[in-house]
Every structure is written in structure tokens, then in C-alpha cells.
Amino acid sequence: MKTMMRSDIFKKELVVVNDPIRFNKEDLIEKKINYDYKGIKGIITDIMLDGIHVVARDVTVADGSYSIEVEHDFSFVKLHIEMEGDNEYCPENPEERGIYVPQGHYNLFYLPKIKGILNYRTKKRRTLEITFTEDYLQQLFYPNLKATIPLLAEALTNKTEYVMWENSKSISPKLNILIEDILQCTYSGAIKKAFLESKVVEILSYLFTIINEEENTKVNVELSACDYIKILAVENILKTQFKEKHTLASIAAQVGLNNFKIKKYFKLVFNTTVFNYLTQVRMEYAKQLILEKDMPISVVSEELGYKNPHHFTVAFKKTLGYLPSKLKN
Numbered sequence: 008m009k010t011m012m013r014s015d016i017f018k019k020e021l022v023v024v025n026d027p028i029r030f031n032k033e034d035l036i037e038k039k040i041n042y043d044y045k046g047i048k049g050i051i052t053d054i055m056l057d058g059i060h061v062v063a064r065d066v067t068v069a070d071g072s073y074s075i076e077v078e079h080d081f082s083f084v085k086l087h088i089e090m091e092g093d094n095e096y097c098p099e100n101p102e103e104r105g106i107y108v109p110q111g112h113y114n115l116f117y118l119p120k121i122k123g124i125l126n127y128r129t130k131k132r133r134t135l136e137i138t139f140t141e142d143y144l145q146q147l148f149y150p151n152l153k154a155t156i157p158l159l160a161e162a163l164t165n166k167t168e169y170v171m172w173e174n175s176k177s178i179s180p181k182l183n184i185l186i187e188d189i190l191q192c193t194y195s196g197a198i199k200k201a202f203l204e205s206k207v208v209e210i211l212s213y214l215f216t217i218i219n220e221e222e223n224t225k226v227n228v229e230l231s232a233c234d235y236i237k238i239l240a241v242e243n244i245l246k247t248q249f250k251e252k253h254t255l256a257s258i259a260a261q262v263g264l265n266n267f268k269i270k271k272y273f274k275l276v277f278n279t280t281v282f283n284y285l286t287q288v289r290m291e292y293a294k295q296l297i298l299e300k301d302m303p304i305s306v307v308s309e310e311l312g313y314k315n316p317h318h319f320t321v322a323f324k325k326t327l328g329y330l331p332s333k334l335k336n
């Protein structure tokens with residue numbers, strides 16, 4: 008099992024990586040690479056688990072773009088998440104499926120053959136890639152992989168392409184919490200291995216639940232491309248203006264969509280309400296302030312517009328499942 012790559016960032020030399028995904032191993036192997044070459048600078052974290060390969064990148068790109076020729080002699084299932092950045096895979100054979108994951112989006116896919124070019128057009132990349140062997144998924148959901156995610160199971164059996172979503176999906180606050188749990192993990196050794204494996208299972212369970220709900224739900228109204236873009240604009244408002252006070256009317260005025268359509272279409276796209284999504288964004292921000300800046304809970308509460316810290320605490324526990332005071336411990 009090997010991966011072959013060629014790029015300017017590798018001095019045009021052929022780079023061969025043997026056994027990029029390890030399976031049936033009991034230990035955890037982690038490497039942090041301080042990368043600084045050809046205008047690409049930052050940290051790459053490479054973690055090998057039991058049938059899982061986790062790669063986190065936090066890099067800047069001076070030129071704003073680079074490309075890598077890539078080929079694998081094996082197939083795999085990958086969850087690709089672009090928190091910041093832009094990722095595009097263009098297969099050598101134009102009849103094969105390409106993958107595009109823009110900033111703030113993710114997708115899960117299975118490609119039985121990988122030979123093509125990876126294009127990155129961005130000045131900053133903050134990504135998380137989780138790759139699985141087929142055996143890992145078969146064992147994780149044994150004997151019900153076909154019942155859990157039938158289209159993926161069929162693709163694995165027939166060695167055909169599978170993409171969870173035709174258009175990569177926007178990162179939800181709940182998924183963002185799970186992503187940050189992985190990226191900010193401070194455990195080591197066997198404890199870290201168990202923690203990361205549990206988070207990967209949690210992410211897979213979350214994604215498979217979403218796709219099954221979408222496949223089993225008949226939508227009576229087709230969402231036009233124009234309205235979909237407006238709903239993504241609503242999400243962007245909630246992510247970037249979360250400290251402000253919002254009403255459906257104020258949001259509608261910004262995106263040009265009426266209250267009824269915002270409520271209906273937002274739930275359709277993100278499987279939650281506008282204000283539940285807003286609360287999730289706020290609580291994740293609160294979590295970061297408490298953990299990273301050691302802010303008092305009362306100060307965090309005030310910054311997010313809560314007049315009573317108790318109301319903030321109730322909202323935090325309802326959203327994240329534990330009291331904010333737990334973070335202080």
C-alpha cells in the first residue's frame with residue numbers, strides 16, 4: 008500500500024509514502040512536522056490509529072496556490088474538512104469523479120482509484136482529514152454496514168465511486184465542536200488513542216445519521232440554487248455576527264428572503280433551527296474563551312449578551328451537555 012506524489016513543494020521529486028494508513032495495530036503513532044518550504048509554512052500533525060489516519064494542517068501559502076500530482080495504489084474512505092482553505096481533486100481521467108471542498112465545508116467520499124491533481128487556491132489552510140480503511144468500517148458497523156449507510160456499502164462492494172453529498176456540506180456547530188475536540192486534544196499515549204478513536208466514531212455516527220435522515224425524508228419543496236445561496240448567507244451571518252441580537256426579520260432584511268422561507272429552508276439545509284444554530288455557535292465561542300483565555304464565566308456570559316450568568320449556564324449545559332464550570336477543572 009503506497010502513495011506517490013510529485014510537486015514543486017517536493018522539488019519536483021517523486022515522493023513515495025509506504026503504508027500511509029495502518030490497520031490492526033494497537034499503538035498510536037503521532038508526528039508533528041514543522042514545514043517551511045517554497046512559501047508554505049506551518050505545522051502538519053500526522054496521527055496513525057487502528058485503521059484510521061488523521062492529518063491536521065495549519066499552514067500559510069505565500070503564493071496563494073499550489074498543486075500536487077497524486078496517485079494511490081489502494082482505495083479508501085475519507086472525510087475531508089476544510090475549516091480554512093480550498094481543496095480540489097481533479098482526476099486524470101475526466102470521466103471519473105472529482106471532489107471540491109471549499110472553505111467551511113466538508114465531504115465524505117470513497118474513490119476506488121486516485122490518480123490526478125490536487126489543487127489548493129488559498130493563502131491559509133486549516134484542515135482535518137480522516138481516512139479509513141474499508142476493513143475498519145466493516146468491523147465498526149459489523150454486520151450492519153449495509154443497513155447503516157447502504158449507498159456507501161454498495162460502492163465498497165462494487166468498487167464504484169461514492170460521495171456523501173454532491174455539493175460539500177457546510178460545517179455545522181455540532182461538527183465543529185467534534186473537530187475542535189480532536190484538534191485540541193491534550194491527552195497522550197493510550198488515553199489519547201482511546202479519546203481520538205471515540206471522537207472519530209462520534210463524527211461518523213453524526214454524519215451517517217444526517218445522510219440517513221436526508222435519504223428517508225421526502226422534501227415537498229425544491230430548494231432553488233438562489234435560495235440555497237441565501238440560506239448559506241444566513242449561516243454566515245450567524246457565524247460571523249453571533250454577538251449581535253438577531254430576529255428573523257433582521258436576518259431576512261440582510262439576505263432578501265422572507266421569514267417563512269428562512270425558517271423552512273434553514274431547517275431543511277442544516278437540520279436545526281436558526282436560533283438553535285446561533286446558540287451552538289455562541290456556546291462554542293464561549294468554550295474557547297474559557298479554555299484558551301481562562302475568562303471568568305460571568306465575563307463570558309456578559310460578552311455574549313446574557314444579563315444573568317445563570318441563563319448562560321443553562322444554555323451552555325443544554326447545548327454542550329455539561330456545565331461551563333467543568334472547563335475550569
